[in-house]
Amino acid sequence: MAMRSIVIGAGIIGTCTALRLAQSGVQVTLIEANLPGDGTTGTSFAWLNAGAKRLREYYELNVAGMEAHRRLLAELPDAPWYVQTGNLEWRATPEAQERLFKQVERLQGIGYPAKLLTPAQVVKDLEPDLMIESSVEGIAYYPEESHIYPKLFLTHLLRAAQSLGVELHTRTKVVDFEMSGNQVSGVVLESGTHLKADVVVCCAGRWTEKLLSQVGVYLPLISPEEPESEAIGLLVLTSEICATVQRVVHAPGVNIRPDGPSRLLLHSGKFDRQISLQTPLSPPPQTAEEVLSNARKFVRNLETARVESAIRAIRALPQDELSVVGWTPGVEGLYVMVTHAGVTLAPALAEMAAREINGTPEKMLATFRPDRFQPQVSG
Ligand SMILES: Cc1cc2nc3c(=O)[nH]c(=O)nc-3n(C[C@H](O)[C@H](O)[C@H](O)COP(=O)(O)OP(=O)(O)OC[C@H]3O[C@@H](n4cnc5c(N)ncnc54)[C@H](O)[C@@H]3O)c2cc1C
Numbered sequence: 295m296a297m298r299s300i301v302i303g304a305g306i307i308g309t310c311t312a313l314r315l316a317q318s319g320v321q322v323t324l325i326e327a328n329l330p331g332d333g334t335t336g337t338s339f340a341w342l343n344a345g346a347k348r349l350r351e352y353y354e355l356n357v358a359g360m361e362a363h364r365r366l367l368a369e370l371p372d373a374p375w376y377v378q379t380g381n382l383e384w385r386a387t388p389e390a391q392e393r394l395f396k397q398v399e400r401l402q403g404i405g406y407p408a409k410l411l412t413p414a415q416v417v418k419d420l421e422p423d424l425m426i427e428s429s430v431e432g433i434a435y436y437p438e439e440s441h442i443y444p445k446l447f448l449t450h451l452l453r454a455a456q457s458l459g460v461e462l463h464t465r466t467k468v469v470d471f472e473m474s475g476n477q478v479s480g481v482v483l484e485s486g487t488h489l490k491a492d493v494v495v496c497c498a499g500r501w502t503e504k505l506l507s508q509v510g511v512y513l514p515l516i517s518p519e520e521p522e523s524e525a526i527g528l529l530v531l532t533s534e535i536c537a538t539v540q541r542v543v544h545a546p547g548v549n550i551r552p553d554g555p556s557r558l559l560l561h562s563g564k565f566d567r568q569i570s571l572q573t574p575l576s577p578p579p580q581t582a583e584e585v586l587s588n589a590r591k592f593v594r595n596l597e598t599a600r601v602e603s604a605i606r607a608i609r610a611l612p613q614d615e616l617s618v619v620g621w622t623p624g625v626e627g628l629y630v631m632v633t634h635a636g637v638t639l640a641p642a643l644a645e646m647a648a649r650e651i652n653g654t655p656e657k658m659l660a661t662f663r664p665d666r667f668q669p670q671v672s673g
Pocket residue numbers: 302303304305306307308325326327328329330331332333334335336337338339340341342343466467468469497498499500501505526527528529561607608609610631632633634635636637638639
């Protein structure tokens with residue numbers, strides 16, 4: 295009889311995992327408290343990259359993520375969610391430019407596609423509507439980086455998963471685990487229904503810590519309730535603009551990417567700390583206007599663009615900021631996957647998790663195991 299699994303959470307991690315498990319012959323029930331993508335996945339900048347990751351193992355995991363996205367493209371042709379146009383980055387001060395040039399050299403040295411272009415080349419050949427300060431000597435171009443449209447991605451993946459028999463339950467919340475000794479044997483839903491499974495895969499994003507604490511698994515995430523929490527981000531969606539930006543762009547103080555053919559999605563790390571869980575977002579706060587003003591310096595014709603919406607986005611951010619993937623310590627049959635950079639990583643983590651759940655441990659995940667957080671017993 296096929297192994298029965300329950301996957302909790304239809305964000306990008308749970309959806310990719312449900313698909314890969316089903317393809318490996320495992321029976322999958324995917325349970326989502328709201329609708330697919332209603333967690334962090336639906337409010338992501340969604341840039342696929344590895345070059346910015348410094349820890350070698352984490353860099354390699356992200357490279358694997360970018361490769362696994364390409365495998366999905368080959369499987370599900372005509373992928374409207376994937377925008378493979380690369381990423382451009384430049385810096386303002388001579389010192390920061392020097393650091394960027396060194397980064398390009400370092401990445402080239404380890405075989406990551408990266409090159410330096412002149413501002414004139416960028417404007418002529420790639421992005422005619424960008425405005426780049428004359429003091430900029432070089433722009434880093436990462437041609438293999440890309441971005442996706444996360445909800446479109448989920449739509450296509452869920453369709454593929456359901457065609458393989460994955461049962462999706464939306465607006466259905468898991469409130470507890472069913473245990474036989476220290477073995478998970480299923481989940482309890484808010485309705486009171488019990489569902490049985492041989493394996494439960496927890497892909498509950500930022501809700502993971504609370505859910506797993508019920509079975510004594512300690513997995514600390516950075517709380518969005520802390521003052522100036524790193525878990526909170528502000529995304530700004532513009533009204534329609536009269537300019538084109540086709541790539542991910544990291545300009546000084548603002549990150550820009552297209553959101554469809556005529557709107558931009560903006561993010562600025564330096565403004566993230568200025569909003570909290572309590573900041574009202576409608577009408578858009580001054581902070582969102584400042585993010586847009588920053589973008590106006592770099593993209594032509596944004597004078598009349600408005601902030602269409604300011605979006606509070608909450609990261610699923612493990613305390614040490616690295617992915618957490620694997621069997622949970624002390625509880626049999628419970629597998630957890632929670633990570634930042636989940637849009638880049640999901641397809642790779644899903645492939646690896648499916649192999650592990652079917653019995654083949656994955657070396658690449660050794661650095662990212664959940665037991666690194668368990669309290670050490672002394673003596
Ligand atoms: C501002 C911002 C920018 C980002 N930019 C990037 C980027 O450029 N590149 C990148 O790779 N990553 C980026 N990320 C990170 C990325 O978006 C996340 O890592 C990823 O979306 C996490 O996906 P997930 O499936 O783990 O979580 P989620 O999308 O939150 O999914 C978890 C799901 O579980 C469900 N759930 C929770 N509890 C239960 C329960 N008890 N029962 C049933 N269902 C439950 C939730 O409803 C939710 O739908 C960004 C994040 C933010 C906030």
